[in-house]
Amino acid sequence: MPKDSFLGNTGLCGGPLGLCPGESAPTPAGSPESQPGAGGAADVGGGKKKKLSGGAIAGIAIGSVFGVLLLLALLFFLCRKRSSAPRSAAAVEKGRELGMGPMDVEPKGQNGSAGGHNSVAAAVAVPTAAAAAAAATATAAAKTGGSTGSKKLIFFGPMAVAPPFDLEDLLRASAEVLGKGAFGTAYKAVMENGSAVAVKRLKDVDLPEPEFRERIAAIGAVQHELVVPLRAYYFSKDEKLLVYDYMSMGSLSALLHGNRASGRTPLDWETRSAVALAAARGVAHIHSTGPTASHGNIKSSNVLLTKNYEARVSDHGLPTLVGPSFSPTRVSGYRAPEVTDIRRVSQKADVYSFGVLLLELLTGKAPTHAVVNEEGLDLPRWVQSVVREEWTAEVFDQELLRYQNVEEEMVQLLQLAIDCSAQHPDRRPAMSEVATRIDEIRRSSLGDRQVADSAEGDEPSL
Structure with a gap:
């Protein structure tokens, strides 16, 4: 606007009317004005200021929120995939095996068929956060060798020379409950190659590892055609498993x-x-x-x-x-x-x-x-x-x-x-x-x- 448009306004200054008291020099023409709070302040050189509209600001805000949500969704998807993928392989096997209490499943009938469709490692779910933490700790111990001995099956007799399967094979096997006794629960475990063994999960065993190994060695040393031989055992702080030959006709x-x-x-x-x-x-x-x-x-x-x-x-x-x-x-x-x-x-x-x-x-x-x-x-x-x-x-x-x-x-x-x-x-x-x-x-x-x-x-x- 020309300065004639502002005549009659006593004390008005700035812009085309001249410098106000305290101003040193006018703002160069064409430079952007940055007066805060002036919703539509004028440009020094007479040009109009370029500003963001309300719609543009709203669009930027909505886009930012959408981007953050998309990033969070992607992270959540990756975490879910990472935690569920190992469940079909070694993570379930080692995670459940060594800290979890595998195979604690109730039979739903005289033949214990309820366990027939479960793997040995996944026959029971980890019920609490504490148990899950124990499983994670045990898995880490398995990878590093642990402080309580090697995390593997120890075989007796002829099988000690050339073990026919290892711990991971056993934990991948399907599990079927055979019965529960005073010393633990017995399971039929069918390997991927079709061979079957009987696995007893001991309970109420709190012996130190050296003493346990000494006593179990005496049991494994008994090899006779009329005695079901102890083929192997597994020891960890939370789990003790014994592996026997499977007898098809039962007891x-x-x-x-x-x-x-x-x-x-x-x-x-x-x-x-x-x-x-x-x-x-x-x-x-x-x-x-x-x-x-x-x-x-x-x-x-x-x-x-x-x-x-x-x-x-x-x-x-x-x-x-x-x-x-x-x-x-x-x-x-x-x-x-x-x-x-x-x-x-x-x-x-x-x-x-x-x-x-x-x-x-x-x-x-x-x-x-x-x-x-x-x-x-x-x-x-x-x-x-x-x-x-x-x-x-x-x-x-x-x-x-x-x-x-x-x-x-x-x-x-x-x-x-x-x-x-x-x-x-x-x-x-x-x-x-x-x-x-x-x-x-x-x-x-x-x-x-x-x-x-x-x-x-x-x-x-x-």
Whole structure:
């Protein structure tokens, strides 16, 4: 605007009207004006000031916000991808394995099929932030070697020379719950090549690593055809895993007591007596490895069967691995009366437990039941009370009464079982003697049956 436009305004100065008091020189024409707060101040040279419109400012603000959100979304996506990708490979395997408590999954049925679609490492999720932190710490320890020894499977026997699989192979295997016992949970683990092993995850084991390794070495040293061998073990602060051969037919307990409804195929006498002999020889071998060597937990669920119904003794020596705070949740009907500490089971106490196992084979009754009859007696005392009344026939399992020419063999084995389950340890025979007597009973009865069959075949036909 020309200065004539501002005439009549007393005291007005600046711009075309001349310098105001205190001004030294006019602003050069064409330079940008930067007066704060003057929404539309004039330009010195008479040109118009270039300014940002409200729409441009809003656009810049919205664009900046959108850019920040896009950056955050990209970072979130990358973090998600980074945390989920290893779940199918080594991160799940090592993260869950070494700090996490792998495989703690509840069976949803008698065959434990709930675990069949889980890997060994991912059979249980880490439930808390603390557990997740422990898993991360353990994974780091695995990469660096850790302070508690190498993070790998330690093999025994022939497998120690050329291990057929390693820890990562085991942790990638599918896991199926086989059962839970006093010392931990057992799983069937199927490798990617189709081979199967049994894995026991120990609980209540708080031994220092050197002591654990010493005791587990004594267990692994027992290599016998009638004893399920300990193939390998894994030790860390939070996890102790034992690897055994997998027995496809399961346990004697399951075959004796499972599904006794109509249509069941009973366990015949020949199989039962063969199982008794094999188990006796297996326990006798364990006893032969040292004067204080014992199984410590003889029961029908620890007698496993192969496809040909051949018996193998399993889980020997596990009581030596638990700490002083260990306390079984259930009272076992197999335990000798003098045993007060399950960690210190003598060979004579093993004989008592084996005697109860023989009674279980003969009667078909599970001794783990606190009461086997209305009088509240345990299995050995109930059998003795029936025998004293000369009602011996009532002792035997009804499924055995269908077999001919085995009564004498059953009675002799019953007497041996009573001797083994005597209340006083000194009255019990040694395990080697038990195995010999079972073998003699079987040979004698087999000879008698062969003579009887031959006699029937020689009868003249009419």
